[in-house]
Amino acid sequence: MFFSGKAKRRQQQGEGGSSNVFSMFEQSQIQEYKEAFTIIDQNRDGIISKDDLRDVLATMGQLNVKNEELEAMVKEASGPINFTVFLTMFGEKLKGADPEDVIVSAFKVLDPEGTGSIKKEFLEELLTTQCDRFTAEEMTNLWAAFPPDVAGNVDYKNICYVITHGEDKEE
Numbered sequence: 218m219f220f221s222g223k224a225k226r227r228q229q230q231g232e233g234g235s236s237n238v239f240s241m242f243e244q245s246q247i248q249e250y251k252e253a254f255t256i257i258d259q260n261r262d263g264i265i266s267k268d269d270l271r272d273v274l275a276t277m278g279q280l281n282v283k284n285e286e287l288e289a290m291v292k293e294a295s296g297p298i299n300f301t302v303f304l305t306m307f308g309e310k311l312k313g314a315d316p317e318d319v320i321v322s323a324f325k326v327l328d329p330e331g332t333g334s335i336k337k338e339f340l341e342e343l344l345t346t347q348c349d350r351f352t353a354e355e356m357t358n359l360w361a362a363f364p365p366d367v368a369g370n371v372d373y374k375n376i377c378y379v380i381t382h383g384e385d386k387e388e
Contacts, residue, residue: 238301238304238308241311242304242308247304256273263300264297265291266291267284267287270287293306294306317380320380324377327340327373328373332370333372333374334372335370335373337360337370338369340371344356344359363375
């Protein structure tokens, strides 16, 4: 996830902070997260472990992932990663993101003609030279997820939708 580090404004929760996690999502989203959890939980024991992460990353072609990286991923949770913890982790990530209209408004400043798109080169320059700079790998991930059109324009409204909803709009 190329935005996870950039929009990572975690809010601290007290004990029992995850009890309301299911109300944060629509039923269809919970089902999608459940499917993702099942894919990641390679050994089907109901807990995502380092070995599960290593196996699922290997199936996606990411071999030779360092043990330290896997440990860091697992340590993002406060304990064993069962489905409720998994869902809570996503809820915490989404809570840190601004509402869609706020993000769209920020992009509109860069789109005075109101076309709904920005030139790829311009956006790349901003993201790699300003504030919390994107790395080359993050830019590659961005363009893989949101390829510009043939004229080199990037649909920023779709990017905003995915940041706040986690999936592409149904066109």
